[in-house]
Amino acid sequence: MRTSTIKSIAALALTGAGSALVLGFKTTGGDATLPVANSGSATSSSSGSASSSGSASSSGLSSSSTSGSGSNSGSSGSTTKYADGTWMGSEVSEPWGPFHVEVVISGGKITNVSVVESPGDRHSSRINNVAVPLLTESTMATQSPNADMVSGATWTSDSYATSLQAALDKAAQAS
Amino acid sequence: MPYLVAPVMGTTVSIDVRDDAVPAAALEAAAQTLRDLEARFTTFRDDSEIKRIERGELTLAEAHPDVREVLGACAVLRAETDGAFDAWRDGRLDPSGYVKGWAAERAADVLRDHGATHFALNLGGDVICAGGTAPNPPWRIGVRHPADAARMALVVGLADGAVATSGSYERGDHIVDARTGRPPNAWRSITILSPDLATADAVATAALAMGEEGPAWAARLPGCEVAAIGDQDRLWTTAGLERARLS
Numbered sequence: 001m002r003t004s005t006i007k008s009i010a011a012l013a014l015t016g017a018g019s020a021l022v023l024g025f026k027t028t029g030g031d032a033t034l035p036v037a038n039s040g041s042a043t044s045s046s047s048g049s050a051s052s053s054g055s056a057s058s059s060g061l062s063s064s065s066t067s068g069s070g071s072n073s074g075s076s077g078s079t080t081k082y083a084d085g086t087w088m089g090s091e092v093s094e095p096w097g098p099f100h101v102e103v104v105i106s107g108g109k110i111t112n113v114s115v116v117e118s119p120g121d122r123h124s125s126r127i128n129n130v131a132v133p134l135l136t137e138s139t140m141a142t143q144s145p146n147a148d149m150v151s152g153a154t155w156t157s158d159s160y161a162t163s164l165q166a167a168l169d170k171a172a173q174a175s
Numbered sequence: 176m177p178y179l180v181a182p183v184m185g186t187t188v189s190i191d192v193r194d195d196a197v198p199a200a201a202l203e204a205a206a207q208t209l210r211d212l213e214a215r216f217t218t219f220r221d222d223s224e225i226k227r228i229e230r231g232e233l234t235l236a237e238a239h240p241d242v243r244e245v246l247g248a249c250a251v252l253r254a255e256t257d258g259a260f261d262a263w264r265d266g267r268l269d270p271s272g273y274v275k276g277w278a279a280e281r282a283a284d285v286l287r288d289h290g291a292t293h294f295a296l297n298l299g300g301d302v303i304c305a306g307g308t309a310p311n312p313p314w315r316i317g318v319r320h321p322a323d324a325a326r327m328a329l330v331v332g333l334a335d336g337a338v339a340t341s342g343s344y345e346r347g348d349h350i351v352d353a354r355t356g357r358p359p360n361a362w363r364s365i366t367i368l369s370p371d372l373a374t375a376d377a378v379a380t381a382a383l384a385m386g387e388e389g390p391a392w393a394a395r396l397p398g399c400e401v402a403a404i405g406d407q408d409r410l411w412t413t414a415g416l417e418r419a420r421l422s
Contacts, residue, residue: 090180090187147317147330148191149297149304152340152364166180169189169297172317 082108083174089163101163105171148173177202183209184275186299192286193293193306201289205282209298212278215241218269229268249273252377256392260381261353276301276339276376283372300340303372307334315421321363321404328364328404331419337372341365341379353384361387361405368400368416375399 082105089101149169179202180189188209190202217223224242227233235243249262249270262270279298283305286294293306295314304314313332320326321342331338342364365382369375378399382389390403390411400415412420 090182090189147315147327149189149295149302149314149338150300150317150319150327151297151302151338151366152300152319152321152342166187166189169180169191170178173191 082171087167087171089167101167103167181206184213189297191295192291194291197289197291201286205285208282208285209278216274225268245270245274245277256381258354259384264353272380273377277373279303279372301372301376302338304333305335318366330421332421336368336370337375339367339372339375339379341383362403364404365390366402367393370398
């Protein structure tokens with residue numbers, strides 16, 4: 001059972017290898033003192049996970065930032081306060097292998113969600129090209145207000161969302 | 176200001192420490208505590224203490240003190256909820272509805288032992304926060320909208336304490352009323368604010384299982400504030416929760 005690859009990502013960042021992957025946690029914009037994933041010994045060798053970085057960017061779903069109106073109780077259509085940048089979610093595992101979700105925030109809105117570090121085999125390519133764009137659309141259709149943490153948001157059966165949650169946690173608190 | 180995200184207990188923990196002097200190793204130690212407790216309370220290994228107790232091979236007196244503490248608390252909760260919360264069901268022992276919040280409190284203690292005073296820890300949507308007092312801003316804790324994972328139904332500001340949400344949307348209706356064996360459907364999610372996450376988590380689980388009267392029952396417990404969300408965005412909150420609401 002593997003622990004978080006956050007460690008291996010940090011290791012990559014230190015070694016400078018695979019700079020495409022070093023998105024670490026924040027790659028663009030904003031201040032630099034942001035929560036950086038950190039798990040003690042960042043000097044540990046880059047475990048197996050460095051493999052393919054092929055950032056399978058999801059197709060042309062650019063922003064469709066309709067804020068979920070008609071909502072309930074307090075969830076006014078208030079706009080997001082996510083910090084601009086590219087945010088990496090936690091690693092999650094699926095039968096076809098581990099992956100991360102990467103969220104791009106621009107102007108405080110989620111403008112893109114993509115899967116990175118997926119294995120390059122044919123099966124996962126299919127997953128990335130079909131399933132992820134669909135998920136992406138539903139993510140961007142609604143925007144959440146600013147928060148440090150979110151209660152009740154966990155989806156063990158939906159690892160995509162789990163990774164996305166971690167990425168959004170970071171973007172929200174960096175704002 | 177170290178930050179850590181790690182998979183544990185079948186979900187994700189994120190830890191955000193704002194104290195400058197706390198080393199990243201403290202967060203890793205907290206995560207390791209969760210991994211250790213996961214192993215202790217697993218129901219997925221036949222040789223775990225939980226499974227051995229279930230089969231009658233191990234008595235409570237012989238069990239690890241952690242196991243005794245958790246199962247004792249589950250028994251108290253079972254009585255308080257008139258059986259709506261029950262770690263035993265159909266001959267199976269599964270205290271996980273209590274263990275998650277309890278384990279998160281242990282992890283928070285590890286952070287405190289390392290000198291952390293200003294932090295938040297989110298274990299699978301159950302949140303502990305500390306040190307959100309002046310000059311620090313309160314922690315802003317969002318509550319997921321039960322019908323839409325990407326939206327928050329409300330946000331509360333909290334200085335110190337815990338927030339747990341149980342929803343019928345999570346894990347495929349895994350919460351059932353132990354009295355009927357069926358998922359309750361009166362509320363889509365119930366959120367509890369409490370000084371202690373083990374309590375908040377268990378009360379949220381129990382209140383959801385109790386059905387319609389669950390939120391009112393939870394509101395009568397000392398230290399608990401409640402937000403319940405039903406179909407058509409029906410919302411029920413206590414006055415204390417309304418005072419904590421930021422949006």
